[in-house]
Amino acid sequence: MIWHLLLLLSFIFTINNINGDSIRYPAIFIPGNGGSQIWARLNRTSPPPHFFCSRHSNWFELWLDVRLLLPEVIDCFVDNMRLTYNSTTKKTSNLEGVEIQVPDFGQTSSIEFFDSSGIGYSSYFAPIIRSLVALGYTRGVDLRGAPYDFRRGLDEQEEFFDNLTKLVIDTYEQNNQTKVIFVTHSMGGPFALYWLHRQKASFKEKYIRSMVNIAAPWGGAVKTLRLMASGDNIDVYVVSPIRVRPYQRSAPSTAFLMPSFNFWDKNEVVVVSPKRNYTVHDYQDFFNDINYPTGYEYWLNNKGLLDELKPPEVELHEIYSSQMPTPGVLLYNNRTFPDLQPVVLPDNGDGTVNIRSLLGFKKWEGKQKQDIHSTELPGVEHLAILRHPMTINYVIQVLTGQFDYKK
């Protein structure tokens, strides 16, 4: 509590202390799963699930327009979001006649809100960005966004990573050669880590000041196993899990976020079903038993890419929460497996990501020369953490160089 008060006071201090001579690092925001807008254009040859689903259209916002999540209409939405897999090329593609675009790379517009319809509650990085703008930051200049097609895993993001490299250099140059800070949420953390692994130390030294990871799942989350088996609500809106499952299963990013065997013990049961139990070493059987063997291929294509979580070798700030009931073990019976929702035994975590996964950065302590700072905000939910005053304050402190003197 006292500690909270101190941070609050330092917040006030920060606000008062910002003036012309303090440094202002530019930021690049890297969203998590579901945090970028996706636009679609249809010229479908394959029949959609209902007669009333559009077959032809101009560009429209597919992810996310709440109106597309209404009962019945949601099946059209899910069918357009769904990917298909070619096991020869090991690549996914959109359904034939569905063209997809992630708009506004480099801008913040696509990552501030989940949908631009203005209906419902859909704020994403908006509260952080608004606070920075109030302090003199400018969207598109020293606040940049790196949206991407979050349906795909790390193995299909080459173009995005090339774009990210260009964005880093461009942002650095546009801001008087000031080093850039990454601000990530959720899956954006592991994605940024993968990119950092592939940069030379001299490049990182020149261009990257630090990385702020908010609620990063370094070791995956049990919740994804429920998505694969029975489907899941879309976090922001209440929808029928089984109806979104075809999309959720077809997205390799779901498999990418499955619990990692660097974090779960080989004897630890994560899914209980009437016939058998599954640990993180039983994924092949798990996917066969839920009748989605393609999921196992997705998992294989992604599991080795983070190199057993090598350190990022940049200064780190980890903001995460705890003490929220988070899926720990999924209990199915022979009525519910695999299509209906399981009973969920709770684990510690942020409601979505298990605590051990959020704490994955601790594996890097002593393994990189750059500092690792962290802050735990108990009782704050995985998404709500983005609008928590402590998070906003922390990001402001990092971006305005308050940590440059805290050694």
Ligand SMILES: *[C@@H]1O[C@H](CO)[C@@H](O)[C@H](O)[C@H]1NC(C)=O
């Ligand atoms: C739609 O697809 C059909 C064939 O699949 C093609 O002949 C037609 O030109 C396409 N329409 C547009 C607007 O691209």
Ligand SMILES: *[C@@H]1O[C@H](CO)[C@@H](O)[C@H](O)[C@H]1NC(C)=O
């Ligand atoms: C998968 O890709 C291969 C190689 O490009 C191609 O020959 C094959 O037709 C594709 N399979 C399907 C089902 O599209």
Ligand SMILES: *[C@@H]1O[C@H](CO)[C@@H](O)[C@H](O)[C@H]1NC(C)=O
């Ligand atoms: C990469 O950047 C180009 C140019 O801004 C853009 O057209 C393209 O959609 C981007 N691709 C990805 C995957 O971000």
Ligand SMILES: *[C@@H]1O[C@H](CO)[C@@H](O)[C@H](O)[C@H]1NC(C)=O
């Ligand atoms: C750019 O950086 C140089 C050297 O650090 C400094 O002298 C100059 O005032 C800066 N210009 C702006 C516009 O911030």
Ligand SMILES: *[C@@H]1O[C@H](CO)[C@@H](O)[C@H](O)[C@H]1NC(C)=O
């Ligand atoms: C599965 O695990 C549960 C709880 O750990 C246990 O009670 C049950 O006997 C196990 N079932 C099988 C088939 O091993």
Ligand SMILES: *[C@@H]1O[C@H](CO)[C@@H](O)[C@H](O)[C@H]1NC(C)=O
């Ligand atoms: C459920 O599974 C148990 C144990 O395998 C079995 O005894 C029971 O008959 C099953 N019930 C149904 C409805 O299939």
